[in-house]
Amino acid sequence: MKYFEEIMSERKNRIEARKDELIRRSLLSEEFLEMIQKNKRPFDLLMSYYQCAVMEIETKFRVLNQEYSLEYDKNPIEGIKTRIKSYDSIVRKIRRKNIPMSLTAIEENIKDIAGVRVICSFPEDIYELADSFLRQDDIVLIEKKDYIENPKPSGYRSLHLIVQVPIFLQKNKKMVNVEVQFRTIAMDFWASLEHKLRYKKDIPADQAQQLQEELLACAAQSAQLDNRMQEIRNQLVSRADKGNQS
Template sequence: MKSNRSGFTFDELIAGERPEEFIESAQPFMKLMMQYQCAMLEVQTKFEVLNTELSMDSDRNPIESISCRIKKPMSIVEKLKRKGVEVSLSSIEKNLHDVAGIRVVCFFPKDIYRLAEKICSQDDIRLIEKKDYIQNPKPNGYRSLHLILEVPVFFADEKKWMQVEVQFRTIAMDFWASIEHKVKYKKDIDASTSDIVEKLRGCAESIHSIDLRMQEISECIEASN
């Protein structure tokens, strides 16, 4: 394999020789990240359109916020190595489904399922994978709906299907996940202890209960109009 302008190859990357310098300067890698970025923007636009359209049905927007991110180069390398697969461009496309990620924060659980149904029913969207952590939360209490979507992106000389991970959360779920992330990665706290895990799970259950109660209140208000 030819070296890029910094003089590194993917073989050297696998060997651990200055991977940050190599992967950030590789033109083929940057092109692939550009393609993921474009796919992410395509899906983001679809949600923005849905948010505007669905607001006409109930005089409120189902989406509170949309955030996007492209996985960092070193995170990509580390995840490929954890999977025990080749570190290469083709391996990224084959083995990673979350290089491009979108988080859709909604007001109520019912908004999440409605948006998921609408996005998946579009004829240019392919649903690759669905994981419902709302109905089946993780052991620590984490709740979210995860979809892996594939969308066609039209570039100058080709049409390419690209994958984008979408995470749906309510405002309450997102609040819990943000706090849990800080606790989990705080160096002086052992988040694996049963006491902490149990407290996090208890908070998650309380937040989910509030989500459902607020949704019920919203439905009562809508029904009275």
Template sequence: MNPLDFSRIKDEAHPEDFLSEMKPFGDLMMYYRCAMMEVETKFKVLNEQFSTQYNRNPIESIKTRLKKPASIIEKIKRKNIGFSMKAIEENMFDIAGVRVICSFQEDIYTMADLLLQQDDIILVEKKDYIAHPKDNGYRSLHLIVDVPIFLSNEKRHMKVEVQLRTIAMDFWASLEHKLRYKKHINNSEEIADKLKHVADVITEMDCEMQDIRHMIEFIDDNTES
């Protein structure tokens, strides 16, 4: 792919609109959309298999998102990546995102392991914010995976960011994200402490719900035997 003309983008009043209209960029976004669909389908298949084998669905919902041109430009400038399709592909791993919301914490690791066991998936990076939460209380399992997409005339490998969370973790992260961008907050430290406390409470709740599920499964197993 040809490099973008950074000087022209820089002079545009709305560089994100200019970038969106460029065919190489449009093609690249199409590749990322295809990669998102591939990963989403893999999780849907795994969920369906679980439903048949174990009579339950470990996945509550799956969300996908493609980074917007304005966000891509902002990150290119901030990280000094360089305006070329090659530079974007090699340095930005969060353009395509798939968020998997699981019922229980152990389902997160089960689904992640099953995805990574597939022979066409390559793990690029793994960050476990469940075992090692962020300072603000954020918890989630992040994976960067390399997935192939099969086009009419070629096979391409694309990077997709996968986030796996419980329902409670997603609830907290969604509200924290909204509150983070509120302006003119005088008691920010107090709010941060409260958010951290809520994150800890939610984690405790996740563990309790998982224990209850194990108790129910134990009863069911003994009843059947």
């Protein structure tokens, strides 16, 4: 009987905690929407700055890819994806980081509203391309996180850069924060799958744990595949160079 009462009490506490969280989220969302309504034009303008910054970064990588193609007969970039954070994502970040509800605070504290993901052929291409990108004198590096050399506990691998890029307006220029992620095709495939599975709420705890272990094993296999493909590419390049020299 006591055990049953403890279970019911624990369940009641969880329900109450969930209610409080839902109410807090609702209030915050309403507060955020109210702030947006009062500052609609400035907010839309801020979002347009991020969109312009994304276009600037994307153009830089397309130019680099073209240069590599002409000079080295290779295309290190397999694809480029861009995004601007949704209202919901911005609200979640505000809540998680306890950011004041103002446009200035959002701009100063959320560095990844604008995002560019560069999908490369091989791991070495990632570092070579990132170095070429950062050598450009109008790019300011704010933060670098190398999850390829030091993967996350989940197995996630990627190179993340937070940079500032200038956008040129009618009367002045403005430095805008952009997050740039570099991944191989294998890294991107794994991250996409892990993201989809992470948000499935109806998975029992024991299955979720097993799934996480499977994903971690897949991440290790993905890293091995990247390394093997890199070695094959290096061997082909080495043979081609020897053939040209002879």
